[in-house]
Amino acid sequence: MYDIRGSLRRQSLLVAVVCVVCDAVLFGVRGPLGNGHWQPWAVLLGGVAVNAALAGPARYSGWVSLAHALLFAASPLLISTTAGYVVGNNAGVLIAGYRAGAWLRPKPAVLALLAMVAGVTAGCVEGGGRTANDLRLMAVSVSVSALLPWLVGRYTTARRAYIADLEREADERRQHEEAAVRRAVTEERTTIARDLHDVISHHVSAIGVHAGAARLGLPEGDSPVRKSLGAVESASRSAMADLRRLLDLLHAETDAAQPGLDNLDELVETVRAAGLPTRLTLLGEPRELAGSLDVALYRIAQEGLTNALRHGVGPVEVELNHGRTEIVLTVTNGLRPGRTSRGEHAHRGLAGIRRRVTLFGGQVAYGEDGPRWQLRTTFPVEST
Numbered sequence: 001m002y003d004i005r006g007s008l009r010r011q012s013l014l015v016a017v018v019c020v021v022c023d024a025v026l027f028g029v030r031g032p033l034g035n036g037h038w039q040p041w042a043v044l045l046g047g048v049a050v051n052a053a054l055a056g057p058a059r060y061s062g063w064v065s066l067a068h069a070l071l072f073a074a075s076p077l078l079i080s081t082t083a084g085y086v087v088g089n090n091a092g093v094l095i096a097g098y099r100a101g102a103w104l105r106p107k108p109a110v111l112a113l114l115a116m117v118a119g120v121t122a123g124c125v126e127g128g129g130r131t132a133n134d135l136r137l138m139a140v141s142v143s144v145s146a147l148l149p150w151l152v153g154r155y156t157t158a159r160r161a162y163i164a165d166l167e168r169e170a171d172e173r174r175q176h177e178e179a180a181v182r183r184a185v186t187e188e189r190t191t192i193a194r195d196l197h198d199v200i201s202h203h204v205s206a207i208g209v210h211a212g213a214a215r216l217g218l219p220e221g222d223s224p225v226r227k228s229l230g231a232v233e234s235a236s237r238s239a240m241a242d243l244r245r246l247l248d249l250l251h252a253e254t255d256a257a258q259p260g261l262d263n264l265d266e267l268v269e270t271v272r273a274a275g276l277p278t279r280l281t282l283l284g285e286p287r288e289l290a291g292s293l294d295v296a297l298y299r300i301a302q303e304g305l306t307n308a309l310r311h312g313v314g315p316v317e318v319e320l321n322h323g324r325t326e327i328v329l330t331v332t333n334g335l336r337p338g339r340t341s342r343g344e345h346a347h348r349g350l351a352g353i354r355r356r357v358t359l360f361g362g363q364v365a366y367g368e369d370g371p372r373w374q375l376r377t378t379f380p381v382e383s384t
Contacts, residue, residue: 009055012054012055012056012058013055015054015055015095016051016052016053016054016055017055018091019051019054019089019091019092019095020047020048020051020052020092022090022091023047023048023051023088023089023090023091023092024044024047024048024088026086026090026091027040027043027044027047027086027087027088028044030086031043031044031079031086031088032079037079039078039079040078040079042078043071043074043075043078043079043086043087043088044088045088046071046074046075046088046089047071047087047088047089047092048088049067050064050067050068050071050088050089050092050096051089051091051092053067054092054095054096054099058099058103059103061096061099061100061102061103061104061112062100062104062108062109062111062112064096064099064100065096065097065099065100065112065115065116066112066115067096068089068092068093068096068097068116068119069093069115069116069118069119069120069146070119071087071088071089071119072087072089072093072119072120072122072123072145073118073119073120073122073123073126075087075088075123076123076126076127076128077126087123093116093120093145093146093149094145094149095149096116096149097112097113097116097145097146097147097148097149097150097153098149098150098152098153098156099153100112100113100116100150100153101113101149101150101151101152101153101154101156101157102152102153102154102156102157103153103157109150109153109154112150113146113147113150116145116146116150117142117146117147119146120141120142120145120146121138121142124138124141124142125138200243204236204239204240204243205236205240207232207236208232208233208236208237208240211229211230211232211233211236212229212233214229215229215230215233224275227274227275228275230273230274230275231273231274231275231309234270234273234274235270235274238270242259258295258298259295259298260289260294260295260297260298261286261289261294261297261298261320263298264280264298264301264318264320265280267298267301267302267305268280268305268318271305271308271309271316274309276308276309276312276313276314276315276316277314277315277316278305278308278314278315278316278317278318279315279316279317279318280318280319280320281317281318281319281320282320282322283319283320283321283322284321284322284323285322286322287322287381289327289381292360293360293379293381296356296357296359296360296379297320297327297329297377297379299356300329300353300356300357300375300377301318301320301329301331303350303352303353304318304331304353304375305318305331307331307333307375308331308333312333312334312335312373313333313334313335314333314334315333315334316331316332316333317330317331317332317333318330318331319331319332323381325380325381325382326378326379326380326381327378327379327381328376328377328378328379329376329377329379330374330375330376330377331374331375332369332372332373332374332375333372333373334371334372334373335368335371335372335373350366353375353377357377357379360379360380361379361380362377362378362379362380363377363378364376364377364378365377
């Protein structure tokens with residue numbers, strides 16, 4: 001993070017050093033240091049001191065400007081040359097006025113301005129020469145040395161406050177816009193959830209009820225029709241459970257847990273209950289996976305078993321292999337006589353599987369392997 005306070009301290013120190021050097025050199029060239037008196041040296045050292053004070057904290061800007069005003073007024077009383085008078089803080093008095101205008105609150109800033117105006121005016125009057133005898137020149141000198149730096153400082157402060165207000169307004173507007181987007185998304189999710197509940201859940205529930213009623217109306221036995229109706233009941237219950245989870249997510253009312261690899265046994269048991277022989281094989285050492293990858297693997301297995309239930313024949317083999325650097329999920333089932341993978345399996349569900357695999361940087365392969373059809377997905381994971 002950028003250190004603003006440290007940067008301001010370094011900049012104020014640099015300004016103070018430049019003022020000390022410039023005023024000392026100017027006084028050494030124009031001042032009467034070689035006349036053997038102590039007064040010029042007192043003015044020079046006073047200028048170095050007040051200029052060095054410019055590196056101090058901003059809260060002392062009022063006192064620093066007062067010190068500059070006093071030195072500016074006292075210099076002509078201590079020394080005078082045939083070419084007029086010189087002071088030890090020509091550059092420093094400008095910076096002191098600017099700091100007083102920029103950093104002080106209105107009342108202290110005005111008091112500092114009055115002190116600067118009084119000090120510069122006194123210096124002009126006591127110095128004599130043309131400036132002291134011409135009010136116009138005196139007004140210009142006071143304006144340049146005291147008023148103008150103070151006004152620039154006040155302008156800088158006002159501009160900084162104005163920019164801060166603009167940034168605050170922009171931030172508030174951005175927050176309001178984000179809140180409006182969140183409200184719109186929440187309302188849209190609620191609308192979708194309501195439509196799903198009113199339309200899809202009603203029909204799925206009706207399918208399950210009618211399938212159960214039809215199954216109960218059949219004579220006892222292990223007939224294919226009875227198995228098919230049982231599979232419809234199981235599928236409808238599973239669909240309703242998934243639908244409720246999705247509705248909970250859309251409503252954002254609960255942290256609805258999505259099914260993962262821990263639910264593979266239940267998924268396989270559902271397919272078995274529908275009359276399709278299914279075997280689950282787990283290889284390798286199970287590991288903790290990211291929640292999104294865990295859900296993706298479950299959904300791919302679910303899609304593969306759904307395809308086998310609709311278009312294939314048993315037995316179905318589901319193999320989950322936890323390798324060191326990858327996880328491989330394979331679903332294998334027999335093809336119905338006269339059916340091909342192109343006609344039965346290359347449909348929308350496989351497109352969804354490809355999207356899930358691509359999202360995690362994995363690979364997918366599927367197709368006929370003799371009389372059987374196989375879906376194989378591979379996901380890279382960190383080695384253990």
